[in-house]
Ligand code: KG4
């Protein structure tokens with residue numbers, strides 16, 4: 001079913017067209033440079049940028065793919081969780097398009113879309129244990145099918161990506177900082193005693209990363225020589241050499257290890273509770289992290305289950321994952337009315353679609 005996907009939940013504006021599980025084309029405009037000046041996403045600026053660039057991206061996508069607007073059968077849009085003002089831009093655009101063309105409107109849970117994204121690259125095998133690690137969320141799910149997700153665990157405070165970004169901010173690294181910490185971490189062995197792995201000595205499947213973030217901030221306060229003198233860019237980081245670089249790399253590796261090992265412990269615990277699953281799906285921006293990818297690879301091998309990791313381009317926010325999830329939902333018979341609501345971060349995304357009762361039919 002020819003499906004348009006629209007993503008505007010945070011600081012990426014993206015559109016994509018998918019048909020029969022195949023990506024026809026995509027356009028993405030990142031606002032990272034705009035927000036980098038502030039060291040984090042400024043919601044008001046994000047909404048205005050989405051409003052400015054979304055129509056142009058859509059026109060470019062149609063031109064690039066040769067698809068006519070009337071050929072679009074379903075309009076899928078990220079309806080939450082995310083920044084409310086940003087979501088409203090994508091949701092309003094989607095409603096206008098659905099109204100004018102008669103295409104089916106499908107509101108997509110952004111978190112589910114991350115976890116289904118790898119389905120564009122290969123077949124997903126269910127039931128699966130899903131780990132979503134992004135800038136705003138750290139969730140584990142039991143995924144029974146494309147359309148059936150059961151939340152098992154979630155962060156009680158900061159998300160894993162938030163911890164990466166806040167640690168990077170303390171060090172004056174470029175925003176968003178996860179990638180830079182990952183790069184430096186690959187140059188050193190972690191000191192496993194340097195930072196805590198919070199909230200692991202209990203049976204809970206929930207996560208907590210704010211204590212780790214504070215521990216790193218305290219460490220950095222005690223070692224001010226680690227902090228970049230001005231907001232670093234990639235070239236400035238290259239010029240950090242010698243013992244200072246080694247110290248910085250060891251700190252990044254130790255922090256990265258604490259996050260990766262916490263995720264490993266909790267996912268292993270979730271796998272035990274979930275019963276038999278066919279695969280482990282790891283998704284979201286932080287799934288690009290090399291240590292986390294290698295820990296999850298080892299864990300899946302140990303458990304004898306398939307590991308599904310999307311390619312790096314599908315890890316961070318994109319329109320293709322929204323189009324793909326939307327097509328799966330639409331083909332299963334689900335749709336939303338024009339009163340579809342945008343759901344801000346912190347609120348549970350409701351299952352308020354119309355379609356076959358709870359069972360997903362393909
Ligand atoms: O999924 P995403 O694009 O946006 C949200 O929906 O939040 O994730 C962005 C997050 C940021 O926190 C960024 O620092 C983190 O993903 N990230 C990484 C890496 N690449 C991106 N974190 C650790 N290691 C990386 N290589």
Ligand code: ZN
Nearest residue numbers: 114134316317
């Ligand atoms: Zn995301």
